[in-house]
Amino acid sequence: MTVLEQPGSYRPTPPPAWQPRTDAAPLLPDAEPYRVLGTAAADGLDPELLRRLYGRLVRGRRYNTQATALTRQGRLAVYPSSTGQEACEVAAALVLQEQDWLFPSYRDTLAVVARGLDPVAALTLLRGDWHTGYDPRERRVAPLSTPLATQLPHAVGLAHAARLAGDEVVALAMVGDGGTSEGDFHEALNFAAVWRAPVVFFVQNNGFAISVPLAKQTAAPSLAHKAVGYGMPGRLVDGNDAAAVHEVLGEAVERARADGGPTLVEAVTYRVEAHTNADDATRYRSDAEVEAWRAHDPIALLEAELTRRGLIDDEGIRAERDAAERMAADLRDRMNEDAALDPMDLFANVYAQQTAQLREQAAQLRAELAAEQQPEAAESAVEEPAREASAGEASGQAVGRAAGRPAQGPRGSQASHGSRGSQGSQSSQGSYGSQSSQGERR
Ligand SMILES: Cc1ncc(C[n+]2csc(CCOP(=O)(O)OP(=O)(O)O)c2C)c(N)n1
Numbered sequence: 109m110t111v112l113e114q115p116g117s118y119r120p121t122p123p124p125a126w127q128p129r130t131d132a133a134p135l136l137p138d139a140e141p142y143r144v145l146g147t148a149a150a151d152g153l154d155p156e157l158l159r160r161l162y163g164r165l166v167r168g169r170r171y172n173t174q175a176t177a178l179t180r181q182g183r184l185a186v187y188p189s190s191t192g193q194e195a196c197e198v199a200a201a202l203v204l205q206e207q208d209w210l211f212p213s214y215r216d217t218l219a220v221v222a223r224g225l226d227p228v229a230a231l232t233l234l235r236g237d238w239h240t241g242y243d244p245r246e247r248r249v250a251p252l253s254t255p256l257a258t259q260l261p262h263a264v265g266l267a268h269a270a271r272l273a274g275d276e277v278v279a280l281a282m283v284g285d286g287g288t289s290e291g292d293f294h295e296a297l298n299f300a301a302v303w304r305a306p307v308v309f310f311v312q313n314n315g316f317a318i319s320v321p322l323a324k325q326t327a328a329p330s331l332a333h334k335a336v337g338y339g340m341p342g343r344l345v346d347g348n349d350a351a352a353v354h355e356v357l358g359e360a361v362e363r364a365r366a367d368g369g370p371t372l373v374e375a376v377t378y379r380v381e382a383h384t385n386a387d388d389a390t391r392y393r394s395d396a397e398v399e400a401w402r403a404h405d406p407i408a409l410l411e412a413e414l415t416r417r418g419l420i421d422d423e424g425i426r427a428e429r430d431a432a433e434r435m436a437a438d439l440r441d442r443m444n445e446d447a448a449l450d451p452m453d454l455f456a457n458v459y460a461q462q463t464a465q466l467r468e469q470a471a472q473l474r475a476e477l478a479a480e481q482q483p484e485a486a487e488s489a490v491e492e493p494a495r496e497a498s499a500g501e502a503s504g505q506a507v508g509r510a511a512g513r514p515a516q517g518p519r520g521s522q523a524s525h526g527s528r529g530s531q532g533s534q535s536s537q538g539s540y541g542s543q544s545s546q547g548e549r550r
Pocket residue numbers: 215254255256283284285286287288314316317318379383539540541
């Protein structure tokens with residue numbers, strides 16, 4: 109007889125019956141991506157919304173072709189085109205209200221422009237120019253994020269903080285299929301669900317992470333299914349159906365706003381062009397696959413619906429295309445103007461208080477710039493920091509004075525040191541994971 113079997117001795121309480129923490133069924137995505145265009149439900153769609161979406165899609169595509177052309181002219185270091193994904197880009201911007209925040213990735217320039225940012229400012233980063241290129245607070249658009257998925261925890265933090273402060277803000281964070289394999293994706297979704305943060309995670313599944321197809325990226329039934337593991341609903345939508353994406357994202361945004369917590373939306377779409385202008389997509393996928401997706405084109409789908417309902421005619425289509433041409437001409441003209449850049453801006457807005465290393469680097473750069481402009485001033489510039497450094501002063505400021513420059517180059521100051529040298533271009537391309545032909549680098 110053991111101690112536990114003796115009468116009156118300790119008996120462990122049996123554990124309570126196991127219960128799931130939440131009911132999984134309502135969180136599961138549908139078996140098929142949700143579609144509206146071409147179905148009976150399309151008759152109920154608001155004509156104004158359809159026209160608005162259409163105009164944005166047409167301009168968006170033209171923006172993509174123009175930006176890609178600018179890479180060939182050396183005006184942009186790199187451009188990740190979203191051709192084929194315009195419905196996702198435009199809908200993401202249009203579902204948000206003014207007080208909301210958009211957290212884009214590097215491929216989401218169109219969403220940034222559709223949110224109201226200057227089309228040229230939206231390309232600043234890709235030009236190898238001034239940091240973000242726009243004030244994120246102006247339109248509540250976070251910087252276009254190159255490090256995959258890092259924008260997601262930022263979106264959760266912002267949304268959670270806004271909720272604590274009682275502000276009615278929703279954050280919509282965009283990420284690619286490849287980005288869902290990042291730790292940041294996991295951390296963001298987990299925190300968002302636990303905190304019920306007002307966030308919408310919008311995954312554009314365009315089939316590839318550069319050359320890696322989705323099948324090598326995940327074994328999940330769909331990316332939307334990942335939501336269930338975190339305790340939030342997953343929705344699956346046809347990413348080329350602008351009306352469907354707008355509806356599904358709109359519902360997720362309103363759910364978040366009504367304190368219903370986060371949603372993960374997966375849009376099934378396709379990156380019709382190469383990863384960037386520096387990638388050769390023919391090396392990892394067939395023309396037939398690309399053509400099959402071109403036949404499911406977001407602009408053609410919406411145009412067919414508008415035409416069927418008599419909401420647009422040939423003249424209306426031409427007017428939208430003309431408007432897109434004017435936008436492209438303006439973009440081209442403005443991008444062909446040399447930007448006023450000061451290399452010293454590299455050191456501005458990095459730390460509130462410069463580190464000693466950055467001060468040293470700033471001093472070196474300032475001396476090099478001075479040497480380019482006035483060889484004599486440069487000589488004294490190199491000598492002076494050595495003296496002042498031994499006196500314990502910031503050497504960068506000493507060089508700045510010697511070279512007749514302010515210690516921190518003001519934004520937009522007229523320095524003639526171009527930003528589009530081959531080094532700038534190559535480092536930008538490298539950070540976008542370019543892996544193939546160097547042919548188009550210039
Ligand atoms: C943290 C991090 N790792 C790697 C890269 C290199 N990289 C740039 S784009 C890319 C593929 C991303 O694919 P996906 O998330 O599907 O977005 P898409 O380019 O298809 O829009 C990779 C691996 C990066 N930018 N950041």
